[in-house]
Amino acid sequence: xxxxxxxxxxxxxxxxxxxxxxxxxxxxxxxxxxxxxxxxxxxxxxxxxxxxxxxxxxxxxxxxxxxxxxxxxxxxxxxxxxxxxxxxxxxxxxxxxxxxxxxxxxxxxxxxxxxxxxxxxxxxxxxxxxxxxxxxxxxxxxxxxxxxxxxxxxxxxxxxxxxxx
Numbered sequence: 548x549x550x551x552x553x554x555x556x557x558x559x560x561x562x563x564x565x566x567x568x569x570x571x572x573x574x575x576x577x578x579x580x581x582x583x584x585x586x587x588x589x590x591x592x593x594x595x596x597x598x599x600x601x602x603x604x605x606x607x608x609x610x611x612x613x614x615x616x617x618x619x620x621x622x623x624x625x626x627x628x629x630x631x632x633x634x635x636x637x638x639x640x641x642x643x644x645x646x647x648x649x650x651x652x653x654x655x656x657x658x659x660x661x662x663x664x665x666x667x668x669x670x671x672x673x674x675x676x677x678x679x680x681x682x683x684x685x686x687x688x689x690x691x692x693x694x695x696x697x698x699x700x701x702x703x704x705x706x707x708x709x710x711x712x
Contacts, residue, residue: 558656573586574639584608587627588698590670594690602628611656613649617655620644623653625660633661635671650680667710672702682703
């Protein structure tokens with residue numbers, strides 16, 4: 548594993564086109580369902596995940612990458628799923644760079660974007676191995692592990708409050 552200096556790396560805004568191959572080749576290899584820029588899944592408090600296809604018409608996603616030169620080391624995206632709810636989706640860190648804080652950089656970017664968009668909560672569906680990275684930036688696991696209901700499980704619902712009123 549190559550050691551990196553986090554002070555020399557920054558999270559930059561990207562595009563679906565730029566991160567698509569990372570998702571296709573590494574995060575969701577062999578995925579049956581189409582990889583889209585957003586997902587129709589949304590979180591219904593307290594522990595329910597359901598689908599809403601109108602998300603695609605109402606909201607726009609943001610994409611972020613951490614690079615070393617032209618090499619993409621890590622990616623993530625985020626988008627609203629309701630007026631005051633933001634989702635972090637598609638977090639991936641290249642295996643040679645895991646454990647060095649890149650996931651925290653990208654998750655914090657999604658958290659900041661959710662706040663910029665005046666959201667009160669952020670949620671995600673991390674895999675079991677990734678949950679500790681989410682917990683380190685304040686997410687809490689909600690409910691049971693999902694395996695049969697998802698393509699790349701087990702996943703869980705993880706949430707974090709953004710705005711305290």
